[in-house]
Amino acid sequence: MALNNTYDARLVQQETAVGAGVQILLLALLGTAIGMGPAGWLTGLAFAVATWAVLSRALHRTRPRSFGPANRVTLGRATLVGGVTALVADSFESSPPVTALVGLTAVALILDGVDGKVARATNTSTPLGARFDMEVDAFLILVLSVYVSMEFGPWVLLIGGMRYGFVAAARVWPWLNAELPPSMARKTVAAMQGICLLLSASGYLPSTASLTVVLIALASLTWSFGRDVRWLHRNSRVQDAEVAEILELAAEEREAVAS
Template identity: 80%
Template sequence: MALNNTYDARLQQETAVGAGVQILLLALLGPAIGMGVAGWLSGLAFAFATWAVLSRALHRSALRSFGPANRVTLGRATLVGGVTALVADSFQSTPPVTLLVGLTAVALLLDGVDGKVARRTGTCSTLGARFDMEVDAFLILVLSVYVSTLLGPWVLLIGAMRYAFVAAAHFAPWLNAPLPPSFARKTVAAVQGIALLIAGSSLLPHPAELTVVLAALGSLVWSFGRDVAWLWRHGRISAAEMAVEPDSAPAGTVQAKVLELAAR
């Protein structure tokens, strides 16, 4: 018990340091750009929420070390917190586009680094993968909010689609079944951040930015549609087939996962 408490204390120290770095970044950005109340509140809220959620997840996990990959992801989360503050502040004053694009670009460039670090150091974990995914999703949401002020509210569909999928899974448990790995899915996800970054930079003519973001949205709709169709075929149908012999579903398969969810 004492050893577990020691590990937990070390993990909590890591999250506290992350929150501290986030606040330090805000302290540097605030005076430099004359950040308003909205920016400060959004940045601080992001720092507190990240610390609280991550601390709780680590406490419930079996991890004994935070690990180098999670440190990279935490660094990305710090950058995303800065982007969040800048986007919130943009509703009150002209945003520093160069700074916004710079922070976003670094966060996007680091998006595959944590995974590579985890594989090379043998520190892959379910929590780390989920942490990485949530940071990515929130960055896309924040960017879509910013770009929506330039191109129109329809851009919010890009940031909201993943959260809508998660909400739908509460009413349709078959959507929670695991999906097979897909390079196309990863590519489409990466395209969203790049497209929003291009549009947010305002370097291209308006029609070109519109085309880029529309293409990104179209690819995202295709990707989610393909995954939902796969889950429908291999989730609901497989569950119905296995209902006659529920004990015959091999552990770890889609059928077993669906049957487990249906039993809850």
């Protein structure tokens, strides 16, 4: 049994290494096609190394028996996001290849709904897989917001940074870490962000329409986060009240026993 577990662990690590290799291959293809500069190359390579390192550490900690088909889809999406990241970084030095940027982003967004279905169909859903999927989504939104902010201003970064701000706030207020109830509205708003930012980044819309789309994305995301924070705050107060009531009853019992 120990030998099988070791073999599976090595196989899982090999898959993450293959993912990093595919990322480098994609960068090479982009570099050949568009003549990507140093900023794009360095950013893309940094993304590949960071993804491999973080994912390898998470896999070592959770020790799954196999990487799983759903995680392979998510890793493929991460590779596409790495390409988008490299293109956005390169756009600071030269005119961005909008077609390549839109194409990679569109495929990554389409595949966003595939990995979850694969996980459910193959009964391979795991907390690590869900977290991996969420982090890839969040980083893509951040990168797209950086790109769009070059046209409309730094306020667009609020779209990409809101989730990371929430995570940072949860370190200060632990009640934000409580599990939220399922919400179709939350899922819809999250899916809207990538679509809206992609429409704006594509350049296919007039400037006014593009700005309107981004404002709608920011407004809906602010509403969604605000609603969740209010629910978490109310939930934490209810839990605090329940704990206080239990402690009070326990104290009364001790006093009754003592008397």
